[in-house]
Every structure is written in C-alpha cells, then in structure tokens.
Amino acid sequence: MEEPMHLRARRITREELYQLVWDKPMIRVAEEFGITGNGLAKVCDRLDVPYPPRGHWAKKEAGKPVVTLKLPPRRDEIPSAADIHPTPPKPACSPAEEQAAAAVADRIRDVVVPESSDNLHPRVQAWIVSHKKRQKEREQENNRSRRREINWAPPLIPDLTERDLYRFRATSAIFYAVEKAGGTIEKSPASGKVTFLIDGHQVECSIVEKLMQSLKQWQEQRKWTAFPEYCKSGLDSSGFLRISITTYLKDGRPEWVESQKIKIGQLLPTIVSAIMAAGPTLKEMKREHEEQQKRHREAEERRYEARRLREIDEKRWNKFREYVANWEERERLMAFLTEVEGRLATEGDVTISDRTLREWIEWAKAKAEALNPFGAGAAGMFQTIARVTQWS
Known part of the structure; x- marks a missing residue:
C-alpha cells in the first residue's frame, strides 16, 4: 500500500536546511515538515547545521543587531542530507x-x-x-x-x-x-x-x-x-x-x-x-x-527446552558412539585373544604370577566381553541410551 502523502519522508540537504532555518523561525519550518521545533533542532544537530538562538527573531523584528552563524564545512562523519519523517497524526478516539x-x-x-x-x-x-x-x-x-x-x-x-x-x-x-x-x-x-x-x-x-x-x-x-x-x-x-x-x-x-x-x-x-x-x-x-x-517467559522456556533436548540428544549420540568404539575394541581384543589361545596350544600352559596362562586368557576375555554393547541385545542397548538425561 502506498504511503499517504502527508506521512512521506522528505529529504533535505545541509545547505537547504541551513537556508530554511535562517530565513524563518524554527517552529514555522518544523510545521512545514510535520514535526516539532525540538525535532527539527535534532535534525540540525545531526547534520551539524547551526540555527538561530532563542530570541533571535524577536531581536530582528525589533531592529536590534543579530548574528548569523555560518554553515561549517561538512566533516567526514556528518551526513550530507537527512530524511525528515512527519510525525504521524494521533489516532482518532474510539466511540x-x-x-x-x-x-x-x-x-x-x-x-x-x-x-x-x-x-x-x-x-x-x-x-x-x-x-x-x-x-x-x-x-x-x-x-x-x-x-x-x-x-x-x-x-x-x-x-x-x-x-x-x-x-x-x-x-x-x-x-x-x-x-x-x-x-x-x-x-x-x-x-x-x-x-x-x-x-x-x-x-x-x-x-x-x-x-x-x-x-x-x-x-x-x-x-x-x-x-x-x-x-x-x-x-x-x-x-x-x-x-x-x-x-x-x-x-x-x-x-x-x-x-x-x-x-x-x-x-x-x-x-x-x-x-x-x-x-x-x-x-x-x-x-x-x-x-x-508471559510471552517472553514462554519463549525462554521453549528455548531452554530445545537446548535441554539438544543436550540430551547429543549425550545419547555420544553414548551410541561409545558403544561403537567399545564394539570395535572388543572385536580387536577377541581377535588378539584367539591368537593367544593358538599359542597356548603350541607353547603349553604355564603359571604366570598367581595364575596360569589359560586363567589369564579367561580374565582378558571377561574384560573384553564387558565391552560388548549387545549383552542385553540391541533393544537393551537402546534402552540404556534412552535412559540418558541432561544430567547423566
């Protein structure tokens, strides 16, 4: 929808604004733009445009001498023009x-x-x-x-x-x-x-x-x-x-x-x-x-819940990856123990410290089997993953 004419912004350069505020009182210039005198003064300040001090026009009408300030050169940080937006009219009262x-x-x-x-x-x-x-x-x-x-x-x-x-x-x-x-x-x-x-x-x-x-x-x-x-x-x-x-x-x-x-x-x-x-x-x-x-609190609660679920999901995924790593390690260990058992057959059983070689192999098998994620089956593995919480 096209903006009404009386609400359209009007672009004005520093030079144009300077000319206007020294030609007529600020309040009259402000009315032409549909804003207040204070609003126009802020625009002048933003563009570094000097404007007449209080009492300037009264002195001028009385024939007293007045000083007209010059427009200073524009500095790099000062814009060359500004858009002045009219103040929207107050909404009409309801019945x-x-x-x-x-x-x-x-x-x-x-x-x-x-x-x-x-x-x-x-x-x-x-x-x-x-x-x-x-x-x-x-x-x-x-x-x-x-x-x-x-x-x-x-x-x-x-x-x-x-x-x-x-x-x-x-x-x-x-x-x-x-x-x-x-x-x-x-x-x-x-x-x-x-x-x-x-x-x-x-x-x-x-x-x-x-x-x-x-x-x-x-x-x-x-x-x-x-x-x-x-x-x-x-x-x-x-x-x-x-x-x-x-x-x-x-x-x-x-x-x-x-x-x-x-x-x-x-x-x-x-x-x-x-x-x-x-x-x-x-x-x-x-x-x-x-x-x-209330909306802010609800949004915060939704963000917190989403963050909590992300953290839980991330921890569950990490648990799953841990099972994968354990399975791979178990497979390597069991393959290695198979080789050890083969050597036992050729070398014979001997006593090492307080255990025989066969007892040491059984000890290692028990440790390797503890890494098996399928001890309670695939469902048991995922049940364990599902029990992971934010604080696990």
Whole structure:
C-alpha cells in the first residue's frame, strides 16, 4: 500500500536546511515538515547545521543587531542530507473513548475555576495555611536574630502572589473535577507535581506556571512567585499555566497550555477527561506488559527446552558412539585373544604370577566381553541410551 502523502519522508540537504532555518523561525519550518521545533533542532544537530538562538527573531523584528552563524564545512562523519519523517497524526478516539469523555464532561459541568480563594479544595487550602505558618515562623526567627544582634537573618518569606493564587484556584478546580469524575488525589505538594489515583493506577500530573527566558536582572527574577525554589533561575512567568500528564502513556504525554484566548476553565473538561482516561490506558499497558512478559517467559522456556533436548540428544549420540568404539575394541581384543589361545596350544600352559596362562586368557576375555554393547541385545542397548538425561 502506498504511503499517504502527508506521512512521506522528505529529504533535505545541509545547505537547504541551513537556508530554511535562517530565513524563518524554527517552529514555522518544523510545521512545514510535520514535526516539532525540538525535532527539527535534532535534525540540525545531526547534520551539524547551526540555527538561530532563542530570541533571535524577536531581536530582528525589533531592529536590534543579530548574528548569523555560518554553515561549517561538512566533516567526514556528518551526513550530507537527512530524511525528515512527519510525525504521524494521533489516532482518532474510539466511540467508547468519546462516550467516556462525554460522561466525564457531564459529571464535572458544574466545576469552574473560582475567582476568589474562598472554598478552595482542602488540599489546596492546606498550602495556604502551610505558607502562612512558614511566614510566621520565619518572622519569629528574624525577630530572635535581631534581639541577639546577629548581623544576618534569613530573609522573610514573601506573600503569595497573584500568579500563585491563580495556580491554586486552577488546581483546586482540577482536584474537585477529578474527584467528581471518580478519581482520588494521592499526592498534592504545593509544587504542583501532583499524583492522582485512577482505577488503581497512579497518574502523575504537573500543574505549573509556563516559564520563559527572563531578560530581567537576577534580583528581579522569580518575584512573580512566593515559591522560587520550584522554578529554575533565569526563567520568568509567561502569565499562563501549563498542565501536563507526566506519567508515560503509550500515545504520548498530553499537555495543555493556556493562552490569551483559552484559559484553564475552558480546558477543564478536556484535561480531566484525559486524566480519567489515563487509568484505563495504564491498565491496558499493564496488561500488555504482563502479556509481553508471559510471552517472553514462554519463549525462554521453549528455548531452554530445545537446548535441554539438544543436550540430551547429543549425550545419547555420544553414548551410541561409545558403544561403537567399545564394539570395535572388543572385536580387536577377541581377535588378539584367539591368537593367544593358538599359542597356548603350541607353547603349553604355564603359571604366570598367581595364575596360569589359560586363567589369564579367561580374565582378558571377561574384560573384553564387558565391552560388548549387545549383552542385553540391541533393544537393551537402546534402552540404556534412552535412559540418558541432561544430567547423566
């Protein structure tokens, strides 16, 4: 079957790719290839093609000077071109999944993101209480330091900012909605890295501020939050929240980011439906994993059994060859003893050590006869071979 046009790979040379990424923003070039900006950056790295740094196009639009990096000569280990494969579209939801999402949306239709911090979810309200307690303890610690005339005291903990409170309100709405949809909250740290329990499976989510590169002085960075320990330095608030399911799912990790037009309240049914759907997905993934492990064990058992049978067969064959060698040796020995008996007739019987020559011949015949594989017949020989095991 011929591959659909929108899924066909597109070959591009280093020179072509270099021209594209310096003509327009990476995200726009990536869209033309049907991949993400990060995916395009990896292709550039593979072909050793430099691309504009963060903020390049903003500076250029603002009329500020920018630096254009030159395309370096191709080294031997660097390919001259690459095939860029578009990201396949996500499969459409099944009727059952659409029905489940509609049921979740119906159950949480009354849940909204509150405009005030009153009546927040108890888990979120506990964050505010804990923060005030920490503030009070830090203030008391500062007062003690001043009374002792200590030159340094730990800084006071700032009040919750509007961005903190908005995140709390959005998180509260998500908590209430998940519980109404049938899930439970297992872990709920103030960092926003929360864990829900859906159908007995842990679904880890991130309800955090979307951050962006900051151009502010370091003293002004992270003043948008009372929890600077939860974000990296050099980053600033974008003014929007980012919600994502961080638990690995076979269809990827869903993520939602606010914008000027779309807020968390509008995304709430979609977010909660995805969280609730993650439970059955994880259940199915667990079942598939267990089946895969079962198949692996069965394959290992088959390989072990085949190896065991090969070893037994090889040992049985060696036993058969041993019988052949014994038979040939017996035939030689008996022929030799016939010659010895002939000499006995001409030379006469004599005593050698504690035995006569005839007794020595009978002793040798008994030893040679012990090599006979047909002592119990051909069937007896093969019965002995059949009793050979892996550990024989």
